[in-house]
Amino acid sequence: MGDVMHAVISRPEMRDAVLNFGTVKIPLADYETTGLCCVCVGPRGCGKTNAGQVMVEQLSQQGWCSLIIDPEGEMELMYGQAVQSPGELRERLLARDKPIVVVRAAGADEFVPYGEVILEVADLVRKPLLVMVDEGQLFSGPQLRADSLGEAARILQDFAERGRKRAIDFFVTALRHTGSVSRSLFDSANLTLIGAQRDSRTWSSLAPQFKSVGLSFGDLSSLGAAEFFCTSTRGVEKVRMPMAAALAKVAPKAKPAKRVLPATFSQWDRAMRDMPRQRLAALTDPVVDLLGQIAGVPPAKMDAGRAALLDELASR
Numbered sequence: 205m206g207d208v209m210h211a212v213i214s215r216p217e218m219r220d221a222v223l224n225f226g227t228v229k230i231p232l233a234d235y236e237t238t239g240l241c242c243v244c245v246g247p248r249g250c251g252k253t254n255a256g257q258v259m260v261e262q263l264s265q266q267g268w269c270s271l272i273i274d275p276e277g278e279m280e281l282m283y284g285q286a287v288q289s290p291g292e293l294r295e296r297l298l299a300r301d302k303p304i305v306v307v308r309a310a311g312a313d314e315f316v317p318y319g320e321v322i323l324e325v326a327d328l329v330r331k332p333l334l335v336m337v338d339e340g341q342l343f344s345g346p347q348l349r350a351d352s353l354g355e356a357a358r359i360l361q362d363f364a365e366r367g368r369k370r371a372i373d374f375f376v377t378a379l380r381h382t383g384s385v386s387r388s389l390f391d392s393a394n395l396t397l398i399g400a401q402r403d404s405r406t407w408s409s410l411a412p413q414f415k416s417v418g419l420s421f422g423d424l425s426s427l428g429a430a431e432f433f434c435t436s437t438r439g440v441e442k443v444r445m446p447m448a449a450a451l452a453k454v455a456p457k458a459k460p461a462k463r464v465l466p467a468t469f470s471q472w473d474r475a476m477r478d479m480p481r482q483r484l485a486a487l488t489d490p491v492v493d494l495l496g497q498i499a500g501v502p503p504a505k506m507d508a509g510r511a512a513l514l515d516e517l518a519s520r
């Protein structure tokens with residue numbers, strides 16, 4: 205009987221779905237009978253939240269309904285207002301009328317009633333659902349506990365283990381590989397993203413996974429922002445995550461550096477300090493005048509520059 209059940213449970217939506225992690229594309233056909241359980245670990249600012257957003261956006265475009273459990277209140281700006289109550293979450297999940305739903309939960313207390321709704325609806329509606337839990341250490345801990353943190357951790361573990369049967373896929377971030385979220389989440393993970401590790405003490409817990417493919421602590425510690433070692437059914441690959449579309453919209457665009465010509469004596473003085481004497485000596489009056497005209501430097505600034513040039517030459 206168990207074998208029959210095993211054989212019939214599959215996730216047809218996985219068959220043609222793909223995750224695009226920049227340089228690496230992960231076909232989800234490999235996950236058809238298991239579902240996805242992704243754990244993303246790395247220090248503050250390494251790009252964990254963005255990685256989750258990338259997954260949320262890509263799966264929502266391929267038929268999933270995605271949920272973001274947002275403890276920091278940074279998601280509403282990008283994906284619209286959070287649901288106001290567990291009841292509203294139930295409605296959204298039953299209607300599947302919003303591809304990306306934000307749930308605000310600052311900690312385990314607030315999360316538990318939402319988590320219960322997610323499990324309840326997943327039992328009723330077996331349609332692809334991605335649950336992204338950001339800052340997993342707020343909802344799970346290394347030790348089993350009897351309080352709301354323990355209850356939240358049990359729900360997270362349920363997400364991690366139920367994928368195959370309930371069509372829940374799961375993405376969780378953690379600050380560290382040890383002493384952060386429950387170890388059982390790592391045991392269930394079938395897709396891991398490991399970001400820069402700066403603390404060599406974490407290496408001992410990661411070493412078995414990485415040494416076997418020839419990677420050292422140095423390889424992990426030199427990862428840059430948005431870079432991860434990704435362990436999937438394909439093996440271990442280095443990925444550079446693209447920027448999530450919603451983040452790209454709100455991220456301030458880097459301004460191209462504007463070239464400014466020196467204007468005052470001290471600015472000219474600084475500009476010329478590192479120039480070789482030969483070059484400075486070539487700046488005869490007619491050359492300076494010509495360059496000044498081409499660059500459109502006003503006479504007062506030309507005078508400041510000329511004075512600084514004479515001063516510089518005299519001091520060498």
Ligand SMILES: Nc1ncnc2c1ncn2[C@@H]1O[C@H](COP(=O)(O)OP(=O)(O)OP(=O)(O)O)[C@@H](O)[C@H]1O
Pocket residue numbers: 246247248249250251252253254255429430444445446447448451455
């Ligand atoms: N692929 C990317 N391309 C460009 N910028 C990125 C990318 N991923 C992340 N960033 C930038 O890096 C910063 C940190 O990213 P993110 O918030 O995802 O990190 P985090 O690991 O979740 O950090 P924290 O632990 O503080 O929540 C963000 O401001 C984001 O704009």
Ligand SMILES: [Mg+2]
Pocket residue numbers: 252253254338
């Ligand atoms: Mg984050």
